[in-house]
Every structure is written in structure tokens, then in C-alpha cells.
Amino acid sequence: MTSSTNQFLKPITTKVNDAGNLEIGGCDLVELADKYGTPLYVIDEKTLRAVCNDYKNAFAKYPKTRMMYASKALCVCAISKILSEEGFGFDTVSAGEIYTVYKAGVDMSNVLFNGNNKSYDELSLALDLGVGRISVDNFLELALLNEIAHSKNKTVDILLRITPGIECHTHEYIQTGHLDSKFGFDLTQIDDAVELVLNEYKNLKIHGLHAHIGSQIFETSIYPDEIEILVRELARLDEKFGLKLDEINIGGGIGVKYTEKDVPPSIYDIGSIVIQKLEEAVKKYNVDYPTLFLEPGRSIISTSGVTLYTVGSSKQVPHGKKYVAVDGGMADNPRPSMYQAEYVAEVANKKDNAEMEKVTVAGRFCESGDVLIPEIELPKLDEGDILCVYNTGAYNYSMASNYNKVSKPAMVLVNNSQSDIIINRETLDDLIANEVIPDRLAK
Numbered sequence: 441m442t443s444s445t446n447q448f449l450k451p452i453t454t455k456v457n458d459a460g461n462l463e464i465g466g467c468d469l470v471e472l473a474d475k476y477g478t479p480l481y482v483i484d485e486k487t488l489r490a491v492c493n494d495y496k497n498a499f500a501k502y503p504k505t506r507m508m509y510a511s512k513a514l515c516v517c518a519i520s521k522i523l524s525e526e527g528f529g530f531d532t533v534s535a536g537e538i539y540t541v542y543k544a545g546v547d548m549s550n551v552l553f554n555g556n557n558k559s560y561d562e563l564s565l566a567l568d569l570g571v572g573r574i575s576v577d578n579f580l581e582l583a584l585l586n587e588i589a590h591s592k593n594k595t596v597d598i599l600l601r602i603t604p605g606i607e608c609h610t611h612e613y614i615q616t617g618h619l620d621s622k623f624g625f626d627l628t629q630i631d632d633a634v635e636l637v638l639n640e641y642k643n644l645k646i647h648g649l650h651a652h653i654g655s656q657i658f659e660t661s662i663y664p665d666e667i668e669i670l671v672r673e674l675a676r677l678d679e680k681f682g683l684k685l686d687e688i689n690i691g692g693g694i695g696v697k698y699t700e701k702d703v704p705p706s707i708y709d710i711g712s713i714v715i716q717k718l719e720e721a722v723k724k725y726n727v728d729y730p731t732l733f734l735e736p737g738r739s740i741i742s743t744s745g746v747t748l749y750t751v752g753s754s755k756q757v758p759h760g761k762k763y764v765a766v767d768g769g770m771a772d773n774p775r776p777s778m779y780q781a782e783y784v785a786e787v788a789n790k791k792d793n794a795e796m797e798k799v800t801v802a803g804r805f806c807e808s809g810d811v812l813i814p815e816i817e818l819p820k821l822d823e824g825d826i827l828c829v830y831n832t833g834a835y836n837y838s839m840a841s842n843y844n845k846v847s848k849p850a851m852v853l854v855n856n857s858q859s860d861i862i863i864n865r866e867t868l869d870d871l872i873a874n875e876v877i878p879d880r881l882a883k
């Protein structure tokens with residue numbers, strides 16, 4: 441089977457240049473660190489576009505496929521612009537994400553709004569900005585959305601988010617499709633939801649069903665199981681209510697390669713498995729071919745991103761570990777401390793003859809749990825060395841915080857030896873921009 445870009449550990453343009461330094465997108469990483477400072481998020485445009493092409497080619501045989509990038513993995517105007525150019529729509533989960541893609545100038549009819557507790561204001565914004573689909577998660581939201589739509593004299597196009605009752609072998613926190621998940625209508629609640637929409641909520645129009653099983657999935661069997669249930673439900677709802685739904689959304693979740701031992705599936709494999717299963721199910725249940733929505737997040741952006749750090753202090757525990765501290769950590773990448781996520785790093789500057797040693801790469805934040813990599817073999821590190829941590833494109837910046845009141849890093853986009861800032865580094869003034877001292881304290 442053809443391999444796909446999510447199966448690589450590093451951006452596809454990664455190499456060692458003539459100076460002996462690591463380079464990505466034709467840019468020397470040591471020079472990037474020097475020019476923009478560290479920590480620095482770097483996104484390789486070639487890798488990002490290569491993944492987009494993998495998805496498009498893998499699903500080319502099913503022209504009714506619509507790719508919706510799950511923005512929560514990394515929601516930035518410039519990235520949205522690239523994905524929009526590549527023909528992707530957007531899965532969004534908050535007013536902030538909707539506003540970001542809107543500001544990036546994307547076609548809002550190609551945006552879906554998803555989430556288990558959307559607020560009145562968020563739903564209202566979604567309608568005002570012309571978001572194309574709302575994936576309704578629960579009964580409260582059905583009522584709320586109908587009320588808002590009614591007040592604006594609009595009809596809203598919706599999907600129903602369902603919990604198909606499928607488990608996948610990923611970390612418990614990133615599973616979402618099992619029966620006691622907080623997301624979506626249980627299979628036994630779908631009929632009540634449909635009846636309400638058909639009989640009472642006249643400002644809502646259902647187009648289809650939506651499910652999402654989990655994240656960082658390596659098993660390919662999840663998707664056929666999901667399609668079986670979704671198509672079966674389309675047929676059942678048609679029979680019971682005469683309701684013709686023609687859209688299914690199978691969510692995202694395809695895994696990436698964080699370390700050598702990770703073997704994520706090829707997007708081409710997923711494509712042929714999904715299409716084959718869809719054809720089978722359509723025949724079995726005698727329904728029309730539905731529009732197929734996919735919502736990949738991690739597998740789109742993760743491999744394109746790396747984070748550069750500068751090495752600082754180190755500590756050899758007597759008869760114990762050697763800690764090497766970098767100038768970032770859990771605030772720019774919370775994944776290791778949150779769910780023991782593993783990463784691989786390399787030294788970006790020339791280290792030809794350095795002897796190797798086993799170290800723990802620690803962050804700079806005031807938590808013992810702030811360790812980026814618990815154990816890794818690296819050339820003996822000195823203060824000022826530049827460390828490149830791979831596969832940080834997804835769920836790093838988007839989960840970043842200002843813990844310890846540290847500024848969020850800058851992000852640069854690299855391509856053809858050119859680097860451009862796409863997010864400025866936060867300044868000290870940015871950090872207190874929203875703070876107010878009440879007059880009575882100012883006296």
C-alpha cells in the first residue's frame with residue numbers, strides 16, 4: 441500500500457544541510473531560532489500540502505467526499521487559508537474557531553460547528569456568519585438552536601451527533617464514541633430527536649448523522665464499523681419517518697507517528713477501506729450514496745510542525761537521571777504532562793563528534809511533572825544548543841497556556857527557504873492586556 445505523510449516522524453523536507461545543521465522547508469533551524477527566538481513553533485508548508493493531497497487522492501474515487509479540517513488541532517488564520525486553498529472545509533468547536541476561519545476568508549458554507557455544550561452566543565454567531573452545518577449534540581441544543589433560528593427567521597441545516605457505541609484502543613481521554621461518552625445522542629435517543637425536529641422545531645432541517653470515535657487511532661476497523669451503523673440508521677429513519685438523509689460524517693481520528701514504535705495507518709488504506717465499506721452498506725441497506733464528511737485534525741497538521749527550544753541548565757542527580765532543561769515545556773506543549781504523550785527530538789546545531797548520553801528533557805515550568813521527554817539518547821548537550829522536537833503541529837499551540845505567566849511562542853511557516861511569521865510571540869504587555877486595576881485600589 442502507498443504510504444502517506446502522517447506515517448512519517450518528521451516533516452518531509454527535513455535534512456541536514458551543508459553547515460551540518462538541521463533544516464526544514466529549506467530553512468536552517470539554528471538560523472530560525474536566532475532570528476525569531478525560542479521556543480518557536482515551525483510549520484512546514486510542503487508537508488501540510490502533501491497530507492492534503494494524500495487525503496484528496498485517497499478519496500478521489502468517491503467524489504461525494506467533503507474534507508473538513510478539525511480546526512481544534514491548530515486554528516490559525518494562515519493555516520486556515522492554506523487548507524481552504526486545498527479545498528478543505530472546517531470543523532469548528534467554538535466562537536473563537538468560527539471567528540478565526542471567518543477572518544481567514546474561508547467559505548463559511550463549508551464550515552461545521554460541533555460541540556457538546558454550545559452557548560446561545562456561539563450558536564447565534566454561527567448563524568450570523570453563515571456557518572453551513574451545525575452538528576447538534578443534545579436535546580437542549582435542539583431547542584435552543586430552534587429558538588435562535590426562529591428569532592432570526594432562518595432555517596438551519598443540521599446533522600445529529602450520535603454515539604455509535606464503538607470503542608477504540610487509544611487513551612481514555614481521547615476516546616469519544618463509546619456508549620457512556622459525553623458526546624452526542626445515544627442510539628436510543630435518535631428517534632425522539634428526529635420526531636422533535638420533524639414535528640416541533642420547524643426552523644431546523646436535518647441532513648444527516650455525525651459520529652466521531654476518538655483520536656490517534658491506529659486501527660482501520662473502526663471506520664467500517666462506524667459506517668455500518670450510520671448507513672443502517674439512515675435506512676431506518678427513512679423507513680420509520682420517510683426522512684431522506686443524505687449526509688454522513690465519520691469524524692476524524694487517524695493517528696500519526698510520534699515515535700518510532702508508532703505505526704499509524706496509511707490514509708490511502710483508510711480511503712479504500714472506507715469507500716469499499718460504504719459501497720457495501722449502501723447496497724445492503726438500499727439507500728442513495730450519501731455525501732461523506734471527514735474531519736481529520738491531528739493527521740493533517742501534526743507532522744508538519746516542530747518546536748525549537750534552547751537548552752539551558754542541566755542537573756545530574758547523583759546516581760540518578762540527568763535532567764536537561766529547555767526554555768519551554770508544559771505551557772507550549774501540555775500533552776506529555778496531561779497524557780504521557782511521547783515525543784522524539786534531535787539537536788538542530790552541528791554536533792558531529794559529540795558522545796551520546798541518556799537524558800530527561802525537562803521543561804521550565806514550576807511543576808515536577810513538566811517533563812517533555814522522560815528518556816532520550818542525544819548528543820551531549822551544552823547550554824545554547826537548539827533542540828528540535830518533532831510532530832508538534834497538532835494540539836500543542838492549540839492547547840498552550842500562559843502558565844507561570846510565560847508568553848506563548850511565535851509560529852513561523854517555512855517553504856522554499858523562506859520563513860514567515862504567522863503568529864507573533866506574545867509580549868509582556870500582551871500578558872496583562874486584559875487586566876484591570878479597579879479605581880478604589882489605584883488610590
Ligand SMILES: *Cc1c(COP(=O)(O)O)cnc(C)c1O
Pocket residue numbers: 510512513531554651652654655656691692693694735736737738739
Ligand atoms: C477532535 C475531533 C476531530 C479531530 O480528531 P483528530 O484526532 O484530531 O483527527 C474530528 N471530529 C470531532 C467531532 C472532534 O471532536
